[in-house]
Amino acid sequence: MAWLDTVVQGVLLGGLYALFATGLSLIFGVMRLVNLAHGDFSILAAFLAVVAVGASGLNPLLSLVVVAPLMAVLGYGLQWLVLDRLLGRGVLPAVLVTFGFSVIIQNGLLETFSADSRRLNPGGIETASLPLGGGLAVGWFPLLTFVVAVALLGGLQLLIGRTAIGRAFRATSDDGGTAALMGIDTRRVHGLAMALSLAIVAVAGIFLGIRTTFTFSSGPDRLLFAFEAVIIGGLGSLWGTLVGGVILGVAQTVGAKLSPGWGVLAGHLVFLAVLLLRPAGLFAPSRRVDT
């Protein structure tokens, strides 16, 4: 029973990882851009929530209403002013510039908020649990996180699959030059993709900050887990990302149960195993595997 509980926790944790992974995979899909500061942006959002909560006494979950749009605007602006210039110049500029962002954000957070670890307090929901019968109970909050993750993923899938802007995303991802010939402003599409990515990662960051403590340097690990979830699930598949996140989450919780220091490492090892055995990921659509 204890194992089942561990696995369930891992599954729910996977929902959070899928949230982190979605933003990363979205901009990679649309622009072939890997944002090395992805995790740091989520932590930035968490700290913004700290400020919002401190200033207004709002519940951190409600602070999302302010923080997510703010991060979206930031994403649009960064893409428009800086990142768009780097597309089409090869891999190096984008890697270096987003790495530079990562350094700037982390050290900016360090300067502003010191090295103290923080946590967002939603007033008790994070410790409440829901009994499922048979002696099994799940935390309300992890369950909520998972539900939110699935809802956001579903919403994104609908957006991309059924709307005009979704078609624009896909067309731009296929062939930016021809997309422009359709009347699509690809620069705006890139900006929107980045805005969406940062908004989603803001949600992820705040949920993370409620679930556990975080510091200025918590970003890079988020990036790694997001990356691993995307690769395990397979590039180009949103639901694959969810499964990838779940597999990673379960690997980590099971690993941690076996030996406390081995949780994260177990995740890395599962990731490496998938990479060696099935490099395209578990659910990759046959079309695109490579950058």
Next chain:
Amino acid sequence: MKPLEIQRTTTASRVGAALAALLMAALVALPWVGDAGMMRMAVEFTALLVLAQMWNLLAGYAGLISIGQQAYVGLGGYALIVLADDLGVNPFVAVPLAGLVAAAFALPTATVVFRFRGGYFAVGTWAVAEVYRLLAANTDALGRGTGRTLKAVFPLARETRELGTYALALGVGLAALAAVYVYLRSRQGLGLMAVRDSEPASESLGVDVFRTKLLVYVMVAFGTGTTGALIYLNLLRISPDAAFSINWTAYTIFIVVIGGLGTLEGPIVGTVVFFLLRETLADHGAWYMILLGALAVVAMLRFPQGLWGLVAERWDIRFFPVQRRVRITK
């Protein structure tokens, strides 16, 4: 007389050679002219310079953008401790041996990370570095999270140790620079630059792309590992979070981007700028890193050829020329 001549040295390169000789003389004299603090800083300078040259070779010439080279810094550092303390090897001899250990780890690592390309290759190298960090932090023999101290040097007198480290650093620095220079001027080096510029084209000309990249990756791991060992010979205390820290990559990237990617002189310029900034901003903590990051971003946007690149383009100077010029003699 042939109508075309391949020219490989220029006036500038002869000037550069002369300057280098002068610098060498100054460095050799330092232990007698300067103090221990200056020698320690020289060791740090050399270490960062070699790390930068290595990363430059990987990214600027081979086109492999890795942000996980700290894996080899850590592996080299820990290998030093194990070789010197546990296996009784002379600590100075252990430094290049530690480089070999790092190179040995690079082979299986390459089979994993070479499955990625571009931006995902970068993250993949980082993931691998994290795996090494966690392995070190979870291994009792390596001191787990607290790390270990290099005890093999305790029997030595302090001056001897410092002089030995300094001499070793000079040797490593020179050897690394010479090796990179010779390699790039060789046929293999030409093949490497062809791979960077276009893999399909170079493949069609008979360059074995995979082997070339693998060879460079392993050689760079050797250089980085040796430097890692040198760093911890200097610092004497190693811990997983410090040895495998992403900061090694952050500093290296800054140095190479500001100095000039894809040139041999660039990393030298970059390291000088880095040290100047560090000494001037020493008291300002995180602002220093913020400035570094911002400068790297601006450099990438505005002058991607780096400071040295600007100079070289403007005045067509190359102290360490690796191109071949075709001169038409008639």
Next chain:
Amino acid sequence: MSLLAVRDLSARYGDFQALFGVSLEAAEGELVAVIGANGAGKSTLLRALAGAIPSSRGAVELGGRSVSGLPAETLVGLGMVLVPEGRKIFPSLTVEENLQVGAYRGRPGPWTLERVHALFPVLRERRAEPGTNLSGGEQQMLAIGRGLMANPRLLLVDEISLGLAPLVIRRLYEVLDAIRAEGTTLVVVEQDVSQVLAVAQRVYCLRKGAVSLEGVPAQLGRAQIAAAYFGT
């Protein structure tokens, strides 16, 4: 009245200059053919007009209004639409979605999904399949349909005959003529001279990036055209 007036258009790809001061005109309701050998600059001309070559220089007027230097997406909004060489169907979109994305700018006009389906019934039959599942000829129909969905005033059509059977090509040209009859102006680039001259009101021949011949097809002799085409 000229819908399209081009004066002194030049374009380069890096160090290579592909167009040298090309001038041409298309009157409203005309089908203008641009012919020439491979590498003569025909596709470059269309791409430059469509805004896909930002470095191009020269004066381009659409309906009397200057549109020089405007980006591709803006030109679509103004009614200048390119059906690109090689079809360039989006693989991630279905046939239907490829058509829908053509209407992204939402320009008002007579062309709707139903009308495009009427023109090319195969696009309705295979609407849910990925766009690239179609055969070459069907993809060309999809590309043209996609262009029409933007309700263009001026439709630029680049090399539709490549890789297609003569029967299919003839059918496509009948369609182009029908589109012209409905009021759309067309500039058609083509290597297959006879097919396009049968429906064109005016022809320009390009050679090495410059105009080597201009005139009304009926008034030009074969030898004249061949000379302009090949440069003998």
